[in-house]
Every structure is written in C-alpha cells, then in structure tokens.
Amino acid sequence: MARGDYWSYNQHCIQAKSDARDAGQVFRCLRGPLQGRILDLTHSDAAALYHAPPPTWVAGALIEWLPASIHHIAHAGSVIRRVMDPPGA
Secondary structure: OOOOOHHHHHHHHHHHOOOOHHHHHHHHHHHOOEEEEEEEEEEEEOHHHHOOOOOOEEEEEEEEEEEHHHHHHHHHHHHHHHHHOOOOO
16 A cells, blocks of 8 residues: 555455455545554454354554654654664663
8 A cells, every 4th residue: 555556455455355445545545655553452352243253353453644754754763863873872
C-alpha cells in the first residue's frame, strides 16, 4: 500500500484472507501514503464473528497513522541525532 499499488494489495488480501481488503484501500486512497506504528496489541475470541469453532483468536491493534513524509522526517531526525551525538552521550 505504500506505493499505492491497489491491485497487488488486493491480491495479497485475497491470498491472506484479510478483512482489510476494502477498508485498507479506501483508507489509503483518502489519506494518502501513511506510516503506521502499533501502540497497543491485544487478542479477542472472534468465533461468533466468523461463525467458527471457539476459540478463534484474532489480533486487535491500536495503530497511530502519520503521513509518510512526517514519519520519514522524524526517523531521519533520530538517525541524525544518533550519528551526531558523541560516543557515550
């Protein structure tokens, strides 16, 4: 999705049986390139949701989405600080 290659993303979702097939593409189209960071991760028994035998575990994540350019600037800043700081700083 970073490249906006919707066809390949769609194919991947089909193979992975991902439920983000539609929502992921719409979100990317509306918001543009983003960089995500997982803030929290938990699990949930989704047996009823998928009409599957319990337990059918799924992961649930709280994700922070920032425009890709802001993430790259922040990442570059942290790399520059590490390079510029004297040893042991």
